[in-house]
Amino acid sequence: MASPIASGVGLGSGLNITDIVKVLVQSDTAAKQAQITRQTNNTKAYISGVGALRSALTAFTTAMGKLNDKTTPSFNAFAATSASDSIVKATAGNTAVAGAYNIEVKNLATGSKVASAAYTEGANKSITPGEMVITQGSKTYKITVGDDATLQTVRDQINKELGASGLSANIVTGKDGARLVLGSSTTGEDTDLKVEGIPELEIDGTKSMATEGAGYIEGLAKDAVLTIDGLEVKSASNTVSDAISGLSLQLTGKSAVGVPTTVTVAANNDGLKTSVQSFVDAYNTLQKAIGALTSTSTDADGNLILGSLTNDPTTRSLLSDVRGVLAEVGAGDRLTSLSQLGINTQKDGTLEFNSTKFDVAMRDKKLGGEVQALFTGTGGIFERMNKAIDPYNATNGSLATRKSSLDKTAKHLTDQQAALDRRTESLTESLTKKYVALDTALGKMKAQAEQITSIFDAINAQAKKS
Structure with missing residues (x-):
């Protein structure tokens, strides 16, 4: 029985069972397979497109963030x-x-750095429990020192509880023993540290450690x-x-x-020009990325090729919102639009930067002092641009929601494909068994016919002899 399946040709009928079964199975599953394949390809394209769009938006907002860095301002006049x-x-x-x-x-300007008295017992010196009070100018900090405390545990407690306040502690061991050393990131006159409440650790930061045993190490805090x-x-x-x-x-x-x-x-005219050009370049990169995702073209045979997000309403809405920001009037006194700096929108949606017009705006119109407000000020282009993009690209934005929905669709299609594969396998097996059984029956009938023919041939031969 295995022979007809393995060879594909029925021994009894001479028919190619494998090809027959394949055609019958395909006729049964082809429509559903075409639907799944089409929807799967479309879904994959959408997922890829949404991912590429989110990457482009993130790159653009990151570029704006660098230009809006408060520590290194990019638009200073x-x-x-x-x-x-x-x-x-x-x-x-x-x-x-x-x-x-x-x-x-x-x-x-220097901060206060003080040390306690020295102890030969080292970091394991036992400390009397109680409330440690650290005073610095008008500020007071308190730490509760528990039982079985040591110089080391007090150090760790100060760092843990007061580190955020700019205070730090360590243990320095010299020839005369171990000392608790406290320092502060606060600088300026009259910010000397004072420690009270724990007898072993009392420190007057206005007195010298060299003469008092505990006190400031090098000098008073100063302006x-x-x-x-x-x-x-x-x-x-x-x-x-x-x-x-x-x-x-x-x-x-x-x-x-x-x-x-x-x-x-x-x-800073040259620096301003560089920063403005950086914004234009980042914006154009975003526009070109969206253009590639929403474009239409034709192949060598004249067939229409669509981008992964062509005709996508969410992408169209995003593009409209982003471009709308550039058309809005800013809140500056004299500088209220990008066109005043030589920046204009081209037919393809990208920006053109006319450096000659920019130089005139800086040199003759003296607009340099307002460039920063136009881009990074309250209600400026960066703030409005981020507000336009955030509903789409935020963690819970519409693109993330779209991606989640597409992932579910892809999973559903994968499940449908698996079910169709199981049906294909089951139908192939069932039809193959039926055709093999039919072939076997035909083989038997053929053998019987040959046997009957042989009998009649024998009878005819005998009759001729007689």
């Missing part, structure tokens, strides 16, 4: 350079004034002192942001006596 970054670094804002400033840093064009300025922090209008100074080192560092402030 002025740029500041220092003759020596090892002494002072400078950052200019939109309210800066072009000019040069001679800055001499006489000393940096930064600098001169700007000969005028003395004090600051509790090494970041000085209110001494020169529109200019932030980061003090990084002490000047040699009588040797100032020159900080120069000038218009």
Whole structure:
């Protein structure tokens, strides 16, 4: 019985059973298979398209985020350079004034660093339980020291409970024993630490450890002192942001006596142009990605080829919302639109940046001070653009919902394909058995016919002899 199935040709009938069964099975399943294949291909294309669209949107919003970095602003109208970054670094804002400033840093702002008395027992020194009170200026911090506490456990407790407040503790072991050392990230005069409540760990941060056994290590906390064009300025922090209008100074080192560092402030037109070009490039990359996903074309045979998201209503809505942001009027006093900076929308939806018109806006119209507000200010292009994109690309946005729905459809189609495969296998097996049985019956009938024919042939032969 296995022979007809293996060879495909019935021994009894001479028919190709395999081909017959295949044709019958295909006629039964072809319509459903075509439907599943078509829907599966469409679903895969949509899933791929949605994924590509989300990637493009994420890349665009990431690019805007980099241009909107508060620590390194990209749209400042002025740029500041220092003759020596090892002494002072400078950052200019939109309210800066072009000019040069001679800055001499006489000393940096420091924080309080204090140490307890020394103990020969080391980090395992037993500490009396109770309430430790740490005072710094007008601030007070309290820690409850429990039973069986040691110098080491107190250190760990301070770091755990007060680390977020800028306080840190460690144990330093010298020739005279182990000390609990406390430091603070807060700088400036009158921020010296004081520790009370635990007899072994009482520290007066206004007194020297060298003479008192416990106290400050190197000196009192102090303000930064600098001169700007000969005028003395004090600051509790090494970041000085209110001494020169529109200019932030980061003090990084002490000047040699009588040797100032020159900080120069000038218009940042080239930097602004680079940042504007970066935005245009990022936007155009997004537009081209969406264009590729929604395009239509024809192949060599003239057949229409659709993009994975062609005619997709969600993508059309997104594109409309994003382009709408560029058409809105900004809230600036004089600079309210991208066209004033030489940026215009082309027929394909991408942006064209006319650098000559931009230079005129900066040089003649003096619009540099308003560029930052147009892009990164409250209600600016970046804020409005993110608001337009977020409903689509957020974790629970419409594209994520669409992807989830498509995944369910793909799973359903996979299940349908598996069911159809099982039906194909079952139908193939059933029909094959039937045709093999038919072939076997035909074989028997053929053998019987041959036997009868042989008998009659024998009778005829005998009759001829007689």
